[in-house]
Amino acid sequence: MNFQDERPIFLQLAEQLEEGILSGAYPEEGRVPSITEYSVAYKINPATALKGVNLLVDAGLLYKKRGLGMFVAAGARETLVSQRRAHFYGEYIEKLVREAKNLGLTAAELITMIKRGFSDVD
């Protein structure tokens, strides 16, 4: 959690949960940290933590088991992957191309770099 980040804390928390589901840190049908755990760990008001967690509940990515806590829904990872694929062009490609143009890089140069990225990055 980075409190210098421009976005509100509850959005950062929601994003962090999504990252955890994508990376497998929170596997499907596994329990995620409780509101108490989040408020103690990040020293934030539980209402803020709840707001973040509820974003994922509303999206069907988490569900509540009475008395047991919050769990990752089956299929949550796949839902996130397809959502992120749908947003990939707008979130990454447009920005990448804009910056490349600012720096005077050509499409061919950019493609070469992307290929290099594919072999370098794990």
Add this chain to the structure above:
Amino acid sequence: MSIEIKNISKNFGGTCALDRVTLSLGDNKIYGLLGNNGAGKSTLLSILTNRLYPGGGSVTVDGQPVANNDQALGKIFLVSEKNMFPDDMRVKSALDAVAHFYPAFDRAYAEKLADKFRLDTKQKIKALSTGYGSIFRLILGLSVNTPYLLFDEPVLGLDARHRDMFYRTLMEKYTEKPCTVLISTHLIAEAAELIEHAVIIRNGRILRDCPGEELLSGAYAVSGPSALVDSYIEGKRVLSINTVGGLKTAALQGERDALPAGLEVSRINLQDYFISLMEEEDKK
């Protein structure tokens, strides 16, 4: 179920410490009472707990007036810098005394916290260091289980680690047994994310009284080359301006226009907002 403060005023000699303060505290929320030194925070808390009489106005707890009313006062616990126990009393005996006056006091939890903070309960209260004196009083507050819990500058005199432990313990306690909490402080950055509702007080008057989120929702900062910033902020409500060389940062409140290229927008945190608001007030 709430503490209702209506039109409270207080003068000390010719100085007005509180000027018709009206405020409602309840719903098991965490309130932040934010103001500079001398703003009137401690005076207000002293009136809430019947340690001072107001010059005018009234305070009720769940409908009952607090003035000389033990039943109403038993629902409020104030953690302040002042030690309310005889100097030569030992910590253990003070815990006994609190258990006697506050039936919901959780003695076992207090002992557990004393252990966690390494507070020696066999020590005399007067022998405690400044930091441990504060820790002792914080532990009482965390264990007392009154429906209203007030902290006056809770972390003064605590080192960084103990501050951190206090905030975490408070959050743990609060999520497990919610109660209405008020944290009065001028150390805003540390408490900002704990607070759900912010009350800003200045020169004895309430300037803002609203959910923290609402306070900041319309506030943002714009930075970039001076000329660009100047034209962007024209006609907008400007809270403060900082200039470093040719770069300018303006804190604004209100609707955002489309941002021209070359300007960057950023979130304002509660402390920045507070400082900007104080600067704006100073200019009046």
